[in-house]
Amino acid sequence: MDRIQMLEVFNAVADAGSFAGGGRATGLSAPSVTRGINELEERLGARLFTRTTRVVRLTDVGKSYLEEVRNILADLQAADDLASGTAARPTGLLRITAPVEFGRIHVAPVLADFLNAYPDVSADLLTVDRVVNLVEEGIDVALRIGDLPPSGLMAVRVGHVRRVICASPAYLKAHGVPKAPQALQNHKIISIGGVLPNIEWKFGKDQDQSVRLKPRLSVSSVGAGLALARGGWGLTRVLSYQIGPDLLTGDLQTVLEDHEPERLPVHLVHQEGRRVTAKLRCFLDFARDRLRGAPVLNG
Secondary structure, eight states: OOHHHHHHHHHHHHHHTSHHHHHHHHTOOHHHHHHHHHHHHHHHTSOOEEEOSSOEEEOHHHHHHHHHHHHHHHHHHHHHHHHHTOTTSOOEEEEEEEOHHHIIIIIHHHHHHHHHHOTTEEEEEEEOSSOOOTTTTTOSEEEEESOOOSOSEEEEEEEEEOEEEEEOHHHHHHHOOOOSGGGGGGSOEEEESOOSSOEEEEESTTOOEEEEEOOSEEESOHHHHHHHHHTTSOEEEEEGGGGHHHHHHTSOEEEOGGGOOOOEEEEEEEEOSTTOOHHHHHHHHHHHHHHHTOGGGTO
């Protein structure tokens, strides 16, 4: 097995989490994959994977090596694309990640339209409410909400969202509209993703005001919390994009707008450098324009 094939096999096994899965991805038998990994580890003088009867996991050395290997393979692909003339034509698999609700409401429709416009591109959308490591999980672009920590990644800002408190008009008519954050202690609170018995909500541009609350109801999903709020059970806190349609229909309305914290930026994040492929470059331009045009991200 030549050196480049070793790296491709290593990358495939890391992606799949198994030798058999790496073999399926590369078209090799599991014994061939095992021999290739053993040969690579022997050449490096380092263990890249920890093997058990159930799973194959990267060692700390393996994780660091994987990042470099993926950069090398991306450079090779970019060189091949340039030589073959496909560098200017979007093609191949595009992997994207976004928070669950944002992905469902905004990214999925944009992605569907993008695929209609570029038939040689396919896509995999991973919606999870955690920060995904782009290199380790082979992701091309991530949609992230909030301030970005320092990193070697490139970011394209597409808008912002607000942390809002909302309830149905019927609930507010029956129980009154809170005029200050402390007044929330007199209301029924729906905590989304919180843990009973206590939660703390911060207010003000610098988040220098806080209120400790004892919600009577805690739910794990935004959808469940909003359904309860629409039904008039109580007040809840969400991100503004999650209730855009509800505000238009009047099913929900926001309160305490003057006390909201600073808005949260929304970015498309990707690896920098010349490894930006045509499919990624085109998607970034396409998604940027669509998302920047969404009123809910710019209000």
